[in-house]
Amino acid sequence: MSEHIHGAFCCPDHSGQQGARTILSQAEARATRMGLRLTPVRLRTLELLIAAHGALGAYDVLEKLAAEGYGTQPPVAYRALNWLVEHGFAHRIRRLNAFTACAHPSDDHAAAFLICTGCDSVTEAPAGAVTAALTQAADSAGFSMDRATIEAVGQCRACQGANA
Amino acid sequence: MSEHIHGAFCCPDHSGQQGARTILSQAEARATRMGLRLTPVRLRTLELLIAAHGALGAYDVLEKLAAEGYGTQPPVAYRALNWLVEHGFAHRIRRLNAFTACAHPSDDHAAAFLICTGCDSVTEAPAGAVTAALTQAADSAGFSMDRATIEAVGQCRACQGANA
DNA sequence: CTATCATACGTTATATCATAACAGTCAAGG
């Protein structure tokens, strides 16, 4: 599989350098505030995810890290990625076996992802209402929900136009 | 990994032989009605999923199929499983890299899955409201949703009690 | 200062999940 299949530029909401800097500085601030060690590999991994404007597979990340002098073996990438996910700096997109930077690293939110089949972009959408509905459905079944994976597959605004 | 890790019996809603027969006959009826060829491998695969009362990995299914004289190689299982999913007889549980029989094969519904971390059971929950909320969230982003993956992780009623 | 301990990083090796590509079988229709 080629380098960053998931990461095109035709879709909105990937706010450009401005947004990237914001996300990164918010993340660094939060790490400091909470005593989390955002080490060089972890930081660099986060930067890569942000720069990708989409989702990256672990091996895509590994390839870049290796090229920059970090470790060359899968656990290097998986550890950094899993740490970022555990601490809310990134999300795992299960449908793509890939990871994406969290667009709102400041709050401990529930997120839904909009995966475009046209341009492979991944957008994080506010999922308060969705999560509420899911919690409700779970409750009805006597199920106590800890967390959820919510991923929509379809076409972003730009790709809908492109196909017309 | 051992045989059918995902498939315990401590949780409800896996209605026992009665339910299994119902699901199976509904599925066969629908296949006939719609001109779908529910061949021996496919039928047997569906039976295995139903009997598992949870989710089975493709290789779990393959092992059983092989033991019964069907093909011994991965594509045999993946083809049957993918066909069942495509035609609404089963669902893929992305978080578990596994498959489960559809509990309501008669209607073309949207489903959410409740995955118990205590007993590895997987329960299919009605997801009308959740899907509606997600569609709404997608619309707000100008995203046209085709389908969705909705999976909740937590504890089923029985396992909540067990941990008290 | 230095012994100890926890955390993180890196490695080798292996496990697990999934599909591409091609060959044989068999029933339905010309």
Place this chain on the structure above:
DNA sequence: CCTTGACTGTTATGATATAACGTATGATAG
């Protein structure tokens, strides 16, 4: 009969992920 299309099976390989172990570094207690 013989072609065609759907299905099943195979070999081979690709893609994703983790276990287990050794080393380095930095904080802290003695």
